[in-house]
Amino acid sequence: MPQPIVLSFKENLDITEESSGNFVFKLLQINFNLKQLSPGLIAAINVLRGDGATEESLHELVLKTDGFSSLTKLYYYLQEFTLLGIICHSIRVDGVTLATMVPISTAQKVQLVNAAPDKKYVLSxxxxxxxDGEQMVLESPLSHVQIILSDWRGSAIVNSLTKPQTASQVSALIPAVSNDTVQMFFSLLLTAGMVSEVKAEGQILEQENDTLAQWEFHDLLFHSRSRAGRHSNPLGKSYRFLGKIEPPPVVKPKVSNDIIQLDKPDLEKLKQEDNPFTLIIEQRDSIRVQGNQPITDKQLGEFLYRTARVRATFPKDEKECSDRPYANGGACYELEFYIIVNRCENIPEGLYHYCPLDHQLCKISDKNSYLETLLKNAETATVPPCNPQILIILATRFPRVSWGYESMAYALTLKHVGVLYQTMYLVATAMNLAPCAIGGGNSDLFATATGCDYYAETSVGEFMLGSRA
Structure with a gap:
């Protein structure tokens, strides 16, 4: 028979007994002391940091050791531990743990909810x-906890809830678990926000909530895991690969010896002759109609110099960093420019990589079917359709960011793409060119066309550039 819910401390909670009855608790940002604890409360703390026990067992332990005097403190501490997110709730059957609910944030208090025995529930x-490591976990961006599935029976129950089921129906499907066990498991899932009660008419809360209905699974998961609040993972600069993996170089090595040296504009002259900044901001627009006369090599060179060149390199944060015209978190500058030249005066058609340090184009290939498809994809992504003179594909050397940043690395890269888009728009507007960012692209096709490793360097943005009509 299943026992009531078992309480225990989180495994990574550091508890030190500095002196008799004085404990120090540490976990990430949590750091507090408990002083002059009674023998019964000390015994309860030691049980919670071990295999755990039910609330009733802890009650009996403290009552037997201290008498009634310490029971109020016991329940106060249990409530505080729960609020701090350091208490886990486990289901055990005959000494075997089926599942454990583990808090991953302190933003929401875990308050056990009892599932109704006659109601149907369905997985969110x-x-x-x-x-995760050597265990299977159940998670959701709707939840502030995760459930560790320690036994196959727990996974089987979760799998059965892809369609609405009562506890008795699930128990009938899985003879190895009793109706009481399934009922308790339902309560854990309901508390975690992993399941919804199915109403008589078949509707669930997720379907009735218009706001929630508009979130796709991957978008909400990405949002919740790349910002603080709904996970307990390190966030920000953690340098978890320091001493294990060498950081990628500040500038990507040249991809070929077939090089075109680009002209450098006179920046001092541009400072005097450029339109006022406010005028450029107000005139900035996506221009989807390009001119009959193609962009020139000098214009392309000026555009790349003003948006993406390396102005300086320097050591920072245990790796080599650079300074470029656009803002970039941690000076990682992981974004690379790949240029598909469709029509450009004095530059042959083909695929090029821009070397920002030497201000050069390194040729990768002549125009081929892969490039034609990438150009066609860009054309059909605009209204009206525009066959671009130049297609710039932004690719991220992702390890440049993930080497130092944790949880937020890809989100940071996408922020960089937005920053770079705006810089490209403003420079193109100042130069009286036709710029247009594109909403999406094919990263697999890019990898095929360039020969890049999809996981080491993958496309994250596309931008059309040409002369104005």
Missing amino acids: RFAFSRK
Whole structure:
């Protein structure tokens, strides 16, 4: 028979007994002391930091050791531990743990909810399971907890809830678990926000909530995991690969010896002759109609020099960094410019990589079917369709960011793409060119066309550039 919910401390909670009855608790930003604890409360702390126990067992332990005097403190501490997100709730059957609910944030108090025995429940469309170390976990961007599935029976129950089920129906499907066990498991899932109660007419809360309905699974998961609040992972600069993996070089090595040296504009002259900044801001626009006369090599060179060149390199944060015309978190500058030349005066058609240090184009290939498809994809992505003179594909050397940043690395890269888009728009407007960012692209096709490793350097943005009509 299943026992009531078992309480225990989180495994990574550091507890030190500095002296008799005086404990120090540490976990990430959590740091507090408990002083002059009674023998019964000390015994309860030691049980919670071990295999754990039910609330009733802890009650009996403190009552037997201290008498009634310490019970109020016991329940106060249990409540505070729960608020701090350091208490786990486990289901055990015959000494075997089926599942454990582990807090991953302190933004929401865990308050156990009892599932109704006669109600049907169904798994949330946002719930997902994955391997984490040597265990399987169930998570959801709707939830402030994760559920560790320690036994196959827990996974089987979760799998059965892809369609609405009562506890008795699930128990009938999985003879190895009793109705009481399934009922308790339902309560854990309901508390975690992993399941929804199915109403008589078949509707669930997720379907009735118009705001929630407009979130796709991957968007909400990405949002919740790349910002603080709904996970307990390190966030920001953690340097988890320091001493393990060498950081990628500040500038990507040249991809070929077939090089075109680009002209450098006179920046001092441009400072005097450029239109006022406010005028450029107000005139900035996506221009989807390009001129009959193609962009020139000098214009392309000036555009790349003003947007993407390396102005300086310097050591920072245990790696080599650079300074470029656009803002970039941690001076990582992971974004690379790949140029598909469709029509450009004095530059042959083909695929090029821009070397920002030497202000050069390194040729990768002549125009081929892959490039034609990338150009066609860009054309059909605009209204009206525009066959671009120049297609710039932004690719991220992702390890430049993920080497130092944790949880937020890809989100940071996408922010960089936005920053760079605006810089490209403003420079193109100042130069009286036709700029237009594109909303999406094919990263697999890019990898095929360039020969890049999809995981080491992948496309994250596309931008059309040409002369004005």
